[in-house]
Amino acid sequence: MLTTKPEPGSASDVDNAEPTPPATPDMDSPATTTFDVDAIRAQFPILGETVHGKPLVYLDSANTSQKPLSVIDAMDDYYRHSNGNIHRATHLLSERATKAYEGTRTKVARFINAPTAKSIVFTTGTTDGINLVAQSYGRMVLKPGDEVLLSWLEHHSNIVPWQIICEQTGATLRVAPINDRGEIEMAAFHALLSDRTRIVAIGHVSNALGTINPVREIIDAAHRRGAIVLLDGAQAVPHMVVDVEALDCDFYVFSSHKMFGPTGTGVLYGRHALLESMPPYRGGGDMIASVTFEKTAYNAVPYKFEAGTPNIAGVVGLGAAVDFFGTFDRVAAQRHEDDVLAYATARLREVPGTRIVGEAADKTGVLSFVIEGVHPHDVGTILDREGVAVRTGQHCAQPIMDRLCIAATIRASLAIYNTRADIDALITALHRVREVFV
Amino acid sequence: MSELTDLYQEVILDHNRRPRNFRIIDDASRKQEGYNPLCGDRLTVYATLDGDRITDVAFQGSGCAISKASASLMTEALKGKTVDEARALFDRFHDMVTSSTDQPAADLGKLSVLAGVREFPTRIKCASLAWHALKAAVADPLPGPVSTE
Numbered sequence: 001m002l003t004t005k006p007e008p009g010s011a012s013d014v015d016n017a018e019p020t021p022p023a024t025p026d027m028d029s030p031a032t033t034t035f036d037v038d039a040i041r042a043q044f045p046i047l048g049e050t051v052h053g054k055p056l057v058y059l060d061s062a063n064t065s066q067k068p069l070s071v072i073d074a075m076d077d078y079y080r081h082s083n084g085n086i087h088r089a090t091h092l093l094s095e096r097a098t099k100a101y102e103g104t105r106t107k108v109a110r111f112i113n114a115p116t117a118k119s120i121v122f123t124t125g126t127t128d129g130i131n132l133v134a135q136s137y138g139r140m141v142l143k144p145g146d147e148v149l150l151s152w153l154e155h156h157s158n159i160v161p162w163q164i165i166c167e168q169t170g171a172t173l174r175v176a177p178i179n180d181r182g183e184i185e186m187a188a189f190h191a192l193l194s195d196r197t198r199i200v201a202i203g204h205v206s207n208a209l210g211t212i213n214p215v216r217e218i219i220d221a222a223h224r225r226g227a228i229v230l231l232d233g234a235q236a237v238p239h240m241v242v243d244v245e246a247l248d249c250d251f252y253v254f255s256s257h258k259m260f261g262p263t264g265t266g267v268l269y270g271r272h273a274l275l276e277s278m279p280p281y282r283g284g285g286d287m288i289a290s291v292t293f294e295k296t297a298y299n300a301v302p303y304k305f306e307a308g309t310p311n312i313a314g315v316v317g318l319g320a321a322v323d324f325f326g327t328f329d330r331v332a333a334q335r336h337e338d339d340v341l342a343y344a345t346a347r348l349r350e351v352p353g354t355r356i357v358g359e360a361a362d363k364t365g366v367l368s369f370v371i372e373g374v375h376p377h378d379v380g381t382i383l384d385r386e387g388v389a390v391r392t393g394q395h396c397a398q399p400i401m402d403r404l405c406i407a408a409t410i411r412a413s414l415a416i417y418n419t420r421a422d423i424d425a426l427i428t429a430l431h432r433v434r435e436v437f438v
Numbered sequence: 439m440s441e442l443t444d445l446y447q448e449v450i451l452d453h454n455r456r457p458r459n460f461r462i463i464d465d466a467s468r469k470q471e472g473y474n475p476l477c478g479d480r481l482t483v484y485a486t487l488d489g490d491r492i493t494d495v496a497f498q499g500s501g502c503a504i505s506k507a508s509a510s511l512m513t514e515a516l517k518g519k520t521v522d523e524a525r526a527l528f529d530r531f532h533d534m535v536t537s538s539t540d541q542p543a544a545d546l547g548k549l550s551v552l553a554g555v556r557e558f559p560t561r562i563k564c565a566s567l568a569w570h571a572l573k574a575a576v577a578d579p580l581p582g583p584v585s586t587e
Contacts, residue, residue: 375502377477378446381558385442393477407478407500436446437503 035332041417043068043324054387057425062207062235062366062413063391064257067317071261074320075313082316085309087286101312104319105302111322112252113243114269121275121302122315125266126234127157129253130201132268132305133230134161136278137251138199144170147196149227151176151184152403153206153213156396158232162201171198178403182209182358190221197227204236204252208397208411209358210341210366212236219248228274234258238415239337239364241330244269256314260415261321265314268305275301284308333416337365340414344423351430353438357409368395368409371430374437376408382436383410386429444554445561446503449511454503459496459513466494472571472584474563479505483571490521492576497568504561508552509568515549521576528573535565 041047044066049056058066078100084093086101102117109117123129142148148162152175166173174197176189184202193200200222205212219229230251236242237254244252251274256265270278280287280298284307289297298304344367348354353372371379380392391411394401401408412426463469466484473480481499485492495516497509512531516524527546534544535555543553555565574584 375477375479375500375506377479377502377561377564378504381445381561382442394475398475398478401478407480436442437451 035329035336035416037336037417037419040328041419043070044417045069045072047417051387051389052385054385055425057388057422059412059414059418059422059426060389060391061238061415061418062258062395062411064263065238065260065415066417067262068260068321068324070324071317071320075262075317078313078316083313086312087303097312100316100319101310104315104322107319107322108267111242111325112237112267112269113245115245116272118301119269119272119275121268121270121305122310123253123266123268124264124311125255125257126232126253127161127266129251129266129268130158130230130232131161132281133251133253133270134165136281136305137228137274138162138165138171139169140278141198142166142169142171145196146171146198147174147194148172148199148201149174149176149189149192149197149222150201151189151203151213152178152399153182153184153209153211154201154203154397154399155207155232155234156398158201158203159399162199172196175399178400180404181360182206182211182400182404183360184211184213184218186214186217189218193221193225193227195225197222197225199230200227201230201232203232203234204242205233205239205364205366206358206397206400207235207366208395208400208409209360209368210235210363210413211358211360212362212364214362215247215249223248235365240334250274256318256321259321260324262311262314262317264311265318267318272301275305278305280304280307282307328416334364337414337416337418340418340420340423341365341367343420344412344414344426347423347427348430351427352434354430357404357406365414367412367414369412370406370409371433374433376410378437379410379430379433382433383426383429386425386432388426388429390426441554441557445558447551447554449548449551450503450507453507453510457497457506457510459510459517460498461496462498463494463496466496468575470571470575470584472499472567472574474501474505474567477502477564479564479567481505481509481568481571483509483568483575485516485572485575487521487576492516492519492521492524495572497571501567502561502564504552504555504564505567508565511549511552512568512572515547516572524576525573528569531569532566535562 046066082096084097086098105117105120108120174192176192177185179185222229228250231249233252233254238259250271252269254267257263287299287304287307289299355370357368376392383390393408463484467487468485471482479501481497484496486494495513539556552565555561570584
């Protein structure tokens with residue numbers, strides 16, 4: 001029961017095929033094809049911070065992105081003026097909260113071009129979405145002898161939930177290998193696909209290496225074998241326009257906090273018919289139509305999967321984050337990010353002793369590297385003292401590290417607010433590392 | 439930059455480049471792996487006991503400069519000590535690297551070069567990894583692999 005009236009002129013079901021978000025009052029001026037990174041940066045208050053006396057250079061957005069003022073304000077405003085529980089009360093605050101929450105569902109559906117808002121389930125994040133699909137869909141379909149197919153590029157959150165459900169059902173986990181550049185070996189992937197494959201779960205973009213996987217080819221091949229496909233879109237959504245209809249995927253999961261929204265909130269898109277066929281994942285309030293001790297009737301999709309009071313303020317913040325994507329030209333933004341990544345790649349090659357890890361032909365947002373003779377953890381500490389925030393370690397992707405025979409990497413990851421000047425600061429700080437160590 | 443040069447003192451850089459007792463003891467009486475999943479540091483500590491005296495101690499593995507230097511310095515400090523003395527030194531070392539930076543660090547001789555990690559909370563686990571492995575290696579009965587996570 002969608003009770004929302006989110007935006008004037010928009011229905012709860014998204015009926016147009018525009019992949020771009022709806023117009024909001026503060027984006028009346030038409031998007032231009034140039035990208036004004038200074039104007040973007042001005043919207044992120046934290047980028048004005050100093051750390052250890054140095055201006056913050058934030059190169060860890062694949063870990064979590066920073067938040068624009070509009071997201072911070074939306075959550076603040078929600079708690080000041082609209083806080084009430086959703087779907088549950090007759091008072092005005094509950095109505096405001098419900099409208100804001102369900103309005104975000106419609107915005108998200110438009111954002112990823114889902115055919116209906118009923119296909120959008122709010123979760124606590126990508127990890128939660130994958131666990132939901134594994135435990136609900138996986139438990140329903142997997143039998144001994146069935147197979148779940150992943151790749152070596154996966155984040156732990158797209159490995160462990162499948163290991164658990166395979167153990168519970170007697171199904172087998174298969175893993176498509178990668179080459180030294182960090183690309184899935186597609187011939188091997190096709191060879192691993194069989195009539196036993198029931199689920200293919202693949203990252204749209206690798207969090208550790210930035211590889212953009214050939215997901216259309218993967219989806220088409222899986223569908224020909226009768227398998228369904230889940231895409232882990234956590235690292236894709238912040239960088240590219242995602243269209244689940246065009247992708248033709250069955251499930252698509254992502255996190256709010258990597259796309260300029262708050263932590264603790266995420267999205268599971270599922271084909272409506274699939275979601276309808278699936279049993280609930282968690283039981284509780286709001287996911288039921290009626291409860292007696294003899295029999296409980298479940299609520300309709302997507303509410304069936306949203307037991308308990310959700311992270312309402314988080315969803316409101318996610319809605320503001322989706323709106324934020326409507327305030328700039330996404331293609332121009334992507335071009336800007338690609339330019340910064342290409343610049344970073346070229347400048348990094350100038351630093352003696354560095355080696356880039358992950359050189360896929362198709363990459364976005366991530367530059368993983370190692371420095372000969374210096375452990376990534378030491379690099380991270382020195383960069384931090386220079387104001388440069390990166391992630392060092394295994395990036396929740398130990399199998400990739402094992403496959404490429406490295407203990408860990410330094411990962412600089414980008415978002416739309418990064419500039420060539422950020423990369424210059426990184427390179428200067430890397431020279432400082434060499435002063436200390438070499 | 440003074441905190442950074444406190445952390446990466448020449449002694450630490452030297453032990454990182456040329457770790458002492460960096461070898462496998464084939465017939466070690468005790469052997470224990472230590473692993474820090476956060477950064478991928480993984481090392482194994484070997485100890486040869488004669489009664490309750492540590493007659494030889496060595497380590498192998500990969501890790502950051504702090505974990506490697508700490509392991510190297512530890513092996514130098516512990517050779518010839520009794521198990522009880524080793525445990526007491528573990529406690530004093532642990533106190534030193536986790537103590538408040540408002541207080542002067544305890545004087546542990548050569549090991550005091552690692553007091554600089556107090557300024558870097560994310561690195562304390564690196565400094566203590568080998569020590570945790572050693573403590574487990576001389577424990578009775580032996581526990582499973584140790585992790586600083």
